[in-house]
Amino acid sequence: MSKASAFSAPKGVPDYVPPQSAEFVAVRDGLVRAAELAGYGHIELPIFEDTGLFARGVGESTDVVSKEMYTFADRGDRSVTLRPEGTAGVMRAVIEHGLDRGQLPVKLRYDGPFFRYERPQAGRYRQLQQVGVEAIGVDDPALDAEVIAVADAGFRSLGLDGFRLEITSLGDDTCRPQYRELLQEFLFRLPLDEQTRQRAEINPLRVLDDKRAAVRELTADAPLMLDHLSDSAKEHFEQVLGHLDALGVPYVVNPRMVRGLDYYTKTTFEFVHDGLGAQSGIGGGGRYDGLMEQLGGQPLSGIGFGLGVDRTLLALAAEGKTVAPPARVDVFGVPMGTEAKARLVVLARQLRADGIRVDLAYGDRGVKGAMKAADRSGARLALVLGDRDITEGTIVVKNLADGSQESVPFDLVGARVGELLVD
Numbered sequence: 001m002s003k004a005s006a007f008s009a010p011k012g013v014p015d016y017v018p019p020q021s022a023e024f025v026a027v028r029d030g031l032v033r034a035a036e037l038a039g040y041g042h043i044e045l046p047i048f049e050d051t052g053l054f055a056r057g058v059g060e061s062t063d064v065v066s067k068e069m070y071t072f073a074d075r076g077d078r079s080v081t082l083r084p085e086g087t088a089g090v091m092r093a094v095i096e097h098g099l100d101r102g103q104l105p106v107k108l109r110y111d112g113p114f115f116r117y118e119r120p121q122a123g124r125y126r127q128l129q130q131v132g133v134e135a136i137g138v139d140d141p142a143l144d145a146e147v148i149a150v151a152d153a154g155f156r157s158l159g160l161d162g163f164r165l166e167i168t169s170l171g172d173d174t175c176r177p178q179y180r181e182l183l184q185e186f187l188f189r190l191p192l193d194e195q196t197r198q199r200a201e202i203n204p205l206r207v208l209d210d211k212r213a214a215v216r217e218l219t220a221d222a223p224l225m226l227d228h229l230s231d232s233a234k235e236h237f238e239q240v241l242g243h244l245d246a247l248g249v250p251y252v253v254n255p256r257m258v259r260g261l262d263y264y265t266k267t268t269f270e271f272v273h274d275g276l277g278a279q280s281g282i283g284g285g286g287r288y289d290g291l292m293e294q295l296g297g298q299p300l301s302g303i304g305f306g307l308g309v310d311r312t313l314l315a316l317a318a319e320g321k322t323v324a325p326p327a328r329v330d331v332f333g334v335p336m337g338t339e340a341k342a343r344l345v346v347l348a349r350q351l352r353a354d355g356i357r358v359d360l361a362y363g364d365r366g367v368k369g370a371m372k373a374a375d376r377s378g379a380r381l382a383l384v385l386g387d388r389d390i391t392e393g394t395i396v397v398k399n400l401a402d403g404s405q406e407s408v409p410f411d412l413v414g415a416r417v418g419e420l421l422v423d
């Protein structure tokens, strides 16, 4: 029975405790590995930054900035914000450290917690975990396809397959402003409620993403960005799709896709999982060709993604899949007496140095309690040591799966354990 604590985790913030935390780590590391395989170097960034960075980078009109940021004044009265996303911070660091003056593209990956004051619900947390990549400085459709393929490979490496990739192009400087006007003209002619009208004023694209049936019907014939792309944006998008075809990465073009961040240009995409209910986005990203310049850097292009670790875990559960190793250790020591414990402590250290995961029974639970702990640990082998073994210079190696056991000379136990674990 768990005991009620005087405190609980903040609302909307998940804890990951064993054994589920092993799943969390396996998912995060699996997604990171996909990025690593494509040459993305790790970047470790501050959890909080100057508030202005997000306001300028993510966009004042977005929900993320206007409603969801954890912003506070520090003791020096500077306004700081817990990072709601990773891209703006990566850009800041790339500019600050002059990485943009070296070899291009700069390819970076990151993972960790992000913070958004959203209304908590299944799959929507106030502290969320992402694995992200950013590829900066080269505007090449093949790079867009690589970024997308890395995300796709990351999910698939975990055994996930019930998701789909939705993709579109949001155009660029040469076509988006004209399209925005066109869309606004269309929207302003509709009998929209006041709030939706205001949204049309600030961010007309959002209206196309409205989930209400009545609004959907009204906007069924709205002009779409994809039909109004400049020649170069169109060519870029077609090439991205061509690369994805060649890579065998399946996708669906969704011309109505809207992302919650302002910096996107051209290729924009989302990974959607149908097993998750309303919060179905397990990852998303796109190009952000004006962002670096907007943050005071060179006019370099960029593309990246953020994959939701929490939601990927939920998606795996929805598919009935697990990814973590079932056991936390390989070997469990069962000492019978003080001298035996002293020896097992030393043996455990030696085995660990050989890369074998070892735990042992501490406290005075007796042999029965210690054997129970060995079973619970998931270990394949127990090392049982009593006074008689010590006198004889041996130790009992017990196979916990079938109960068979053998007596092994103490100085050969490392080698024997190694052999048994390989089988």
Ligand code: HAM
Binding pocket: 084, 085, 086, 087, 116, 118, 123, 124, 125, 126, 127, 128, 129, 130, 132, 133, 134, 260, 261, 281, 282, 283, 284, 285, 286, 287, 288, 303, 304, 305, 306, 307, 308, 309, 310, 311
């Ligand atoms: P985003 O779509 O806001 O993009 O977040 C990426 C992923 O993080 C989402 O697809 C979702 O899986 C997860 N996520 C977001 N909010 C929550 C939440 N409240 N609870 C649980 N999971 C959540 C970005 O953050 C961009 N920085 C991605 C990017 C990188 N674009 C270009 N480069």
